[in-house]
Amino acid sequence: MSLIQATHIDVRHGATHAVQGVNVTLEAGEIVTIVGPNGSGKSTLLRALIGAVPVDGGTIKAAEGLRVGYVPQKLHIDPTLPLTVRRFLNLPKRVPTAKAREALARTGVDHLEKRQLAGLSGGQLQRVLLARAILNRPQVLVLDEPTQGLDQPASAAFYRLIEALRDELGCAVLMVSHELHVVMSATDRVICMNGHICCEGTPEVVTAAPAYRELFGTGTGGALALYRHEHNHDHHEHGCDHDPASVLSAEDPVS
Numbered sequence: 001m002s003l004i005q006a007t008h009i010d011v012r013h014g015a016t017h018a019v020q021g022v023n024v025t026l027e028a029g030e031i032v033t034i035v036g037p038n039g040s041g042k043s044t045l046l047r048a049l050i051g052a053v054p055v056d057g058g059t060i061k062a063a064e065g066l067r068v069g070y071v072p073q074k075l076h077i078d079p080t081l082p083l084t085v086r087r088f089l090n091l092p093k094r095v096p097t098a099k100a101r102e103a104l105a106r107t108g109v110d111h112l113e114k115r116q117l118a119g120l121s122g123g124q125l126q127r128v129l130l131a132r133a134i135l136n137r138p139q140v141l142v143l144d145e146p147t148q149g150l151d152q153p154a155s156a157a158f159y160r161l162i163e164a165l166r167d168e169l170g171c172a173v174l175m176v177s178h179e180l181h182v183v184m185s186a187t188d189r190v191i192c193m194n195g196h197i198c199c200e201g202t203p204e205v206v207t208a209a210p211a212y213r214e215l216f217g218t219g220t221g222g223a224l225a226l227y228r229h230e231h232n233h234d235h236h237e238h239g240c241d242h243d244p245a246s247v248l249s250a251e252d253p254v255s
């Protein structure tokens with residue numbers, strides 16, 4: 001049985017129809033990356049799949065007792081809050097020191113155990129968040145743009161670590177990333193979102209699209225290509241029957 005099976009789910013935020021009739025299944029051990037422009041519903045979909053956001057339509061079935069480890073997009077820490085890495089791992093539930101150390105060692109930051117959380121670099125903090133997410137030996141590791149703010153070598157190292165953890169723990173990985181070119185080698189399946197799913201497949205299939213080559217060409221030009229791709233292709237030919245313009249207008253920012 002699939003770990004998660006979502007059928008035709010809809011999520012609305014007030015007047016915004018953020019997720020429109022989306023079908024997603026997640027199998028044990030696979031790495032799935034969700035890409036799409038800003039505001040295309042990636043985070044909403046991710047959060048709906050783990051039950052953190054209620055759905056307005058459709059069904060989500062999760063394997064019984066599914067253990068999920070979640071790495072948030074950002075963690076806002078008050079710089080005056082005295083909280084060490086070790087104590088942070090005790091939130092919300094106390095964990096034995098050996099278990100905490102093992103998790104920190106797995107993500108390469110055991111030397112930071114006694115450091116203040118507020119004093120960590122972006123890359124160090126992401127690894128601590130990852131350590132916290134694997135404490136309960138998750139069957140699914142969920143990451144929402146985990147490398148935001150990291151430079152490319154640090155991002156690449158982080159995704160290599162994710163892949164190694166998947167191999168070691170046997171968990172599935174579901175993540176949102178803007179950096180498909182970086183996560184690609186570590187991704188089994190890519191889901192292209194724009195409210196609905198625009199296209200889906202192996203990185204090879206997605207990268208074969210001319211729009212993808214444009215997308216990850218250069219800087220903003222590449223990012224704009226994703227926007228064009230979502231709007232120019234024949235939606236019926238790709239099995240898409242939603243109007244992406246209902247989610248994005250030409251003025252919407254893309255990243």
Ligand SMILES: Nc1ncnc2c1ncn2[C@@H]1O[C@H](COP(=O)(O)OP(=O)(O)OP(=O)(O)O)[C@@H](O)[C@H]1O
Nearest residue numbers: 013014016018036037038039040041042043044045
């Ligand atoms: N709590 C909320 N209340 C109202 N609208 C929301 C809320 N969360 C998201 N939205 C809206 O729903 C749409 C989808 O947002 P979501 O954060 O899922 O997109 P995203 O693809 O993850 O964006 P980004 O790449 O910028 O993180 C956007 O139009 C957003 O403004």
